[in-house]
Amino acid sequence: MEYQVKFDQGMINRGNWKKIKECMKKAERGEDITTGFLGGSITQGSLSSTPQTCYAYLVYEWWKKKFPESEITFVNAGIGGTTSQFGVSRVKEHLLSYQPDFVLIEFAVNDENTEFFEETYEGLVRTTLSDACRPAVMLMNNVRYDDGLNAEEMHLKVAKAYALPMVSMKETIWPEIESGRIKNREITPDDLHPNDAGHALVAKVITTFLEKIYEDRNNEEEAAFAEGTLPAPITENAYEHSVRYQNHNSEPVLAGFVADLEPQDNILEIFRRGWTGSYVGDKITFEIEGTGIAVQYRKSVKQPTPIAKVTVDGREDTAMVLDGNFKETWGDCLYIDTVTRHMEPGIHKVEIEIVEATEQDAVPFYLVSVIGSC
Template sequence: MESYLKCEECAGNVIDKEAGILNRGNLGRLKNFLSRAAQGERLTVGFIGGSITQGFAATEPDQCYAARTVAWLRKVFPNTEFDYVNAGIGATDSQFGAARVQEDLLPRLPDLVFVEFSVNDHSTPHFCETYEGLVRQIYGSASAPAMVLIHNVYYDTGKSAAYYHAQIGRHYDLPCISMQNSIYPAVAAGRLPAEKITADFLHPNDLGHEFMASVITNFLEKVIHDKTQEPQEIFPAPLTENAYEHCVRLQYFNSTPEKSGFEEDMTPQRDITDIFRNGWSAGEKGAYLEFTFRGTGAAVQYRRVKDGPAPIATAVVDENPETACVLDGTFDETWGDKMQLTTVAEHLPYGEHRVHVEITETHAEDKAEFYLVSVIVSGVREEGNTK
């Protein structure tokens, strides 16, 4: 086993790349992208996802699957300049992706986008809807990019949100590439020890990223040689209630909530992975923020610190106790502070609503203040205002 797990060329001996093509999809946009690449146009390739896309556990940024995929494109099309945009942020899901894609990726006018959230999302209808909101924003964006959906997997349990994400892929006739169908079966069958490709049964190491990239580029290679005439593209009506195609993310610089005891964080943000920025912090019981918004739902992002304890807050929409959510600022894991995203209410009647966040419990030994990163409003319409 040791001898043939060292290079991408040998991955075919272990994994089933063909099975990784979960859905071929309409290849019209992708073929157009590859044709433009062959003609030497300058093109932008974007990736959005969680820690796997960001490259967590890869020894260097250029070892992650996203960078390897772009490296393959540069090798195949040596006369083409590819701009690489990695919008991966660890420990985040497609609900946050839908709220940030307009800032973190789409202004770069990507020509090809890979979407990866299948181990960050839970396998529930809620994340089917948030994923659809993200996909619709990218698909309908100004640059009309080709899209490929990537479905990762937990290598100890086989867990993945691919069941729901693939429903969105098929609905929009998009290519879906599955590690659950290609790499995981080799692990489950004992042909590929999980320890060879991941240290924690989730995040690929360099070899795991190499295998991932090989499944993706195998598909791209097939598209290059596919001469089938593609059907006319159709942008279908939403499959879900689609509250997340139109989102607004409220932070200190674009909102004026009523507040008491909370202070704005004006520390400059280094990059998109510098996540605990542009929000508000407070450490006293009774401190609060209240946002008025027009939409159909609200979620709150806040920091949970591993070196706690930290204050506890409560969020509620329209003073309705059924929406009340406890926001515990202490994180019970040790890998780092987590940006928690909690949905307080969704699918409300469209109109004006209020979300109130208040610190309800503090401790003498608190090590950090409560930090509210943002409020994400869903179901926004063009005439909607938030404050």
């Protein structure tokens, strides 16, 4: 079905096109390039009928068709239910390790429209731009199709500060939904995840912008900032350097917790490389360097599940409960609780202890990782 979407309105920040033009010229010369996509469930391809009908793959196909002489690689680093806070801690391992030439980042419906996620999003952008592979970066914002909400306001601040191209589904697809010219169920079964028709529209918003850059590729453009440098941060920037501690890269003190040594074959096996605790008093202790601590754990639909408590530097007044019982029914959730922010730099003691457990527990408490940020 043909929809009268105003795709040109998707370009909400022109940004600087120099890096993307260079990437296009590289492909035009027949050199190999790698295209990478980082985001949540929509990027992963949730509710598209096949991996090939996901918007990310459709954008990859645009690159292949536009540059047939180039060998183009596709890397999809989307993980459902995740935010830019998790994204910044995993982008090096899951995407930048492939040395991508072109990167598209999307977290607008998983991040909340708050200053906290402005800061985590900026950390992700800075980490990506400063990587040794120096990728061309494009930003995009999906939108909820029931209320038009997303984190675009905060993410746009970052796009402007770093002169990055950004496209928006809120300015293109959402107006058609709001007016009734497109019925929600034509493009999304749940007002969040697009179906194949919805993914095609999302891809078209992105490739319309890429077409504009392609048409202008031979016009010289000054770089937004000198190679190897970044502008001053617009937030406190406490997330640019985030490390995710799991059982393959850390040695916490175990007192009842047990390491999960099952191999993780791909990034979608999200409950791997962690630790389990089953009984009251089971404890695991880390020494984490940074100014912020977050704990990533499983909230399970299999209940009851043990409940844990986390303390940092022994401070009971800031202790946080980690409830492994998930109130939703769609499946187990990879959940992050932010325990501390903007502490004094240094090494901090992080202690996680099981405080509630029963003989009827269906599964153990699963600690996926501890994330230290600065």
